[in-house]
Amino acid sequence: MAQLTVLILIQNKEEGLLSIADHREKSLVPVLGGAKVIDYYIDPVLSSPFDRIKILIDRDMTGIKDYLIYTYNSNKIRIISEKDIFQSFLDLLRLKKGDGMLILRAGGLFLPDWKDFPEFLKKIPSGTYKITTKNKHTIGYFLRETKFARKLKNFGPSIDSTSPKTDQLWDVLVNAFETTAKIKEYDAKYLGLLTAFEYYTVHFSLMRNIEEFNNYRNYLSSASVNDENLARILGSGFVKNSHISSSCSIEGYVEGSIIFSNVKVGKNARVLNSVIMNNNYIGERAVIQNAIVCDNSELFSRVSPNIGEDARIGEDDCTGANVLYPGQIYGGVTLIGQNVEIPKGFKISRNCYIASGVDKSTLRFRNRVKVGDSVLPA
Template sequence: MSCSMLGIINATSEFDTFQTLTAERSLASLPFAGRYRLIDFMLSNMVNSGITNVAIFTGQEIRSLMDHLGSGKQWDLDRKRDGLFLFSPDGNSSNEIFGSFAHLARNMTYFLRSKQQYVVIANCYTMGVIDFCKILDRHLDTRADITEVVHNGRSIQTYILSKDLLLSLFEQYKNQGYYSILDVVHDTRHKFQINRYDWTGYIAIIDSLNRYYQNSLDILQPSVWKQVFSKNDPIFTKVKDEPPTRYKKGAKVTNSMIANGCIIEGEVENSIIFRAVKIGKGSIVRNSIIMQKCRIEENCVLDGVILDKDVTIGDEIQLKGTTESPYVVKKGTVQRGVNQS
């Protein structure tokens, strides 16, 4: 199925509330739900909607994102015609607002070469399943100039418009004072017809540390899981070959998501455990997010905690956060001998 759409993902967004989780990676590449990155959801939505030409406009921290996306093979975007394209910032454009019309227009050749008639512009931190073909059908039926996607009345900063209109906005953005598609939508002076499409499926906007923590644990609810991870609209990600998780004698797991390659000797409750994590004997992990290759040694208690990748927690350590303020441990930290809350 093809909807004749070009996909644009703005992966430049950054929010200070994520603390150290986005210090060395872009928000787009933030790990989520045990084996995914945030960008996987919007990218998979585009692919599942028949979009075969996707441009990702990045910010400065791109190493982790580029490593994750590679050639786009996992999304069937490593192709001779169309495919996956990454556009990073120009080092000579330090004053440019990345993700703006100026950022997009600097890569005008890409848009001129594309054959698609319509464009969907989306952010990198919306989690859920969206069928862009349905939205395009409504866009055409209503003869709108721009269709803005909303969820429960709130914009998810996703838009559909014709490529010709986007190119014309590139040409006049300085004169009109339009620096992004958001400026166009919010301006009441123009004559563009802007319609809203209220998407009724499950949507989560991951724009703060608290939302990241809450929506991660919401995935553990069967009603949410079934909406996000369906057989008809799979979420694709980078595949890694890991052995199955080993549950040793005394291990106890309830209402949790455990990725491959882990060794579980302690107790895990209401938590998300990424790949290759070791949880030692007598340790208890509750209401927590433990990222890849973390090591939790014996007789620890972690409650309301987010461990970034490659963290080591020594014997008998207790770490406690709250639902409103989870306790975050920086990537690569080795913590021994001091309890925190």
């Protein structure tokens, strides 16, 4: 019987995400409360009619390799991490007659009807196809052709050993078949996550339709929690129109926001229209609005807040864009990088960027960060 395989290429870099993607592949960026980008591909495929999943990664991508081995234990999954990644890629593309292979890049959120999508692919005849959404965004490539690998052999010498190879392999596919592959449209949502601003807006786009949001999360085994890990909204806490992930403690006011796991919101603190990623502690009376606060790498709950008491983030004029990164930060969104501590009473305006690893003492020398300004590590 003909088999249907999914080949997933890990995306390494996405410069437009700035600090959101620091120290990790883009496929490991957490979204929608904590599940990684790669989880939105693997979990649904495991419970769908696809026969096999093959994941191609660079040999030096130890972070995502460890994550996949630790998180997934299935005979349907095979992780390929060879020295000659291009030859491994060609070997994977040698299909038996009638077999089909869907090639995806785990760089954005691909959100189809996973029960219907394999049936759609099974009806496609022999050939090479570019699968797009109705609005012409490329989802991936589908092959039902045994001689496909021969067409790519001449691209091998163009692979640069100093750059992420899986990113280059995707470019090879695009260059080889962008104009020659037949186009098949499928009605699905694809969210690219190309910039910090898009990362912000994607969360609220899905939050506006909570039923759709929960439907996508239901595919994810990594999104499940037990009663011991449920969030706690304490006496003075109040939550409105927000998504609160596991192991959070809310004593302040949260509205229109997405709070990832292990976040504390102190008494009388306010979080409005923001994305607060893992392991942050927002001090008492602090105000965060229209912001992304990236995750903190501490393994245990913080004793003292990394967003200091009475700090104010994301206020003032929302027009314009960040001066240094106008294509990534605009629309009034402020980005606070990983492992950043904001001093007590410190003020950060809108369209600002505090890069990962900026030292607390660096901020103390300033009264505030003005609209559109950035603070980078010394």
